[in-house]
Amino acid sequence: MFIFDWFYGILASLGLWQKEAKILFLGLDNAGKTTLLHMLKDERLVQHQPTQHPTSEELSIGKIKFKAFDLGGHQIARRVWKDYYAKSSSGLHISFESLDRLLEFLVTVKFLESASIIPDNSSCGYLIHEGQRIRMGSSLIAPLFLEKTYSSFLGLFGVWSGVYYTEKVDAVVYLVDAYDKERFAESKRELDALLSDEALANVPFLILGNKIDIPYAASEDELRYHLGLTNFTTGKGKVNLGDSNVRPLEVFMCSIVRKMGYGDGFKWVSQYIK
Numbered sequence: 001m002f003i004f005d006w007f008y009g010i011l012a013s014l015g016l017w018q019k020e021a022k023i024l025f026l027g028l029d030n031a032g033k034t035t036l037l038h039m040l041k042d043e044r045l046v047q048h049q050p051t052q053h054p055t056s057e058e059l060s061i062g063k064i065k066f067k068a069f070d071l072g073g074h075q076i077a078r079r080v081w082k083d084y085y086a087k088s089s090s091g092l093h094i095s096f097e098s099l100d101r102l103l104e105f106l107v108t109v110k111f112l113e114s115a116s117i118i119p120d121n122s123s124c125g126y127l128i129h130e131g132q133r134i135r136m137g138s139s140l141i142a143p144l145f146l147e148k149t150y151s152s153f154l155g156l157f158g159v160w161s162g163v164y165y166t167e168k169v170d171a172v173v174y175l176v177d178a179y180d181k182e183r184f185a186e187s188k189r190e191l192d193a194l195l196s197d198e199a200l201a202n203v204p205f206l207i208l209g210n211k212i213d214i215p216y217a218a219s220e221d222e223l224r225y226h227l228g229l230t231n232f233t234t235g236k237g238k239v240n241l242g243d244s245n246v247r248p249l250e251v252f253m254c255s256i257v258r259k260m261g262y263g264d265g266f267k268w269v270s271q272y273i274k
């Protein structure tokens with residue numbers, strides 16, 4: 001079948017065949033995340049509006065599953081990054097008010113023992129189900145069992161606005177605009193926050209320095225230096241990190257529009273996706 005062959009070809013060339021991978025595409029706005037996702041998806045170069053809402057491309061053919069999440073990089077969008085990698089259960093996205101009403105209802109019908117929204121700085125909340133405390137992220141993520149069991153109620157309440165799966169992340173692809181040197185510091189800050197987040201401990205990071213087709217874009221060494229990665233990358237090629245507890249991390253320079261560089265990056269990262 002044409003589609004199969006074509007898709008298989010792309011994944012195989014990226015070393016992702018027969019792998020079920022959840023990959024997050026992160027990085028500042030304008031770094032090239034959406035351009036990359038679409039290039040991987042249909043090898044087409046498309047001009048995109050800045051991403052306002054998280055989108056995901058879930059491609060699944062036969063045994064091959066490949067799920068990429070493209071989260072916007074502008075400042076407000078960065079606040080939801082965490083919802084995509086925090087170790088919460090699978091969930092669905094509902095609004096604050098609706099959640100309040102929904103929880104009250106579920107307690108009344110004794111589906112939940114108790115439920116409360118405990119707002120803190122990140123306005124996260126918890127609900128208690130079968131003695132377990134289930135955290136809900138900043139955008140209020142209720143667990144999937146609600147969706148499964150009570151989707152009709154949710155329909156009734158008109159609260160369902162989409163399901164987000166927040167199981168384990170297999171890899172993070174972090175894009176940096178190598179031409180936009182003024183924003184290296186900002187990009188470093190966001191990267192540092194991700195690297196030091198417990199929920200992402202040991203998750204492989206592929207750092208892509210994009211747009212090297214533009215003259216005067218930073219070199220790989222320059223980018224490593226400005227991102228503070230000079231002594232932290234784990235080596236290109238096949239490096240067995242085995243039980244060393246070291247997070248795979250490497251920088252690859254690329255130009256998405258010229259279709260170069262990122263393939264090597266994906267090949268590199270795929271060896272660390274189990």
Ligand SMILES: Nc1nc2c(ncn2[C@@H]2O[C@H](COP(=O)(O)OP(=O)(O)OP(=O)(O)O)[C@@H](O)[C@H]2O)c(=O)[nH]1
Pocket residue numbers: 027028029030031032033034035036046047048049050051052071072073074210211212213214254255256257258
């Ligand atoms: N010169 C050059 N421009 C690129 C390259 N990749 C992406 N761009 C351009 O960079 C701009 C931003 O690309 P997007 O893919 O929309 O960036 P994004 O990271 O998704 O941005 P947000 O959605 O705002 O987070 C677009 O104008 C792209 O055409 C590249 O390799 N070289």
Ligand SMILES: [Mg+2]
Pocket residue numbers: 033034035048049050051070071072073
């Ligand atoms: Mg985008």
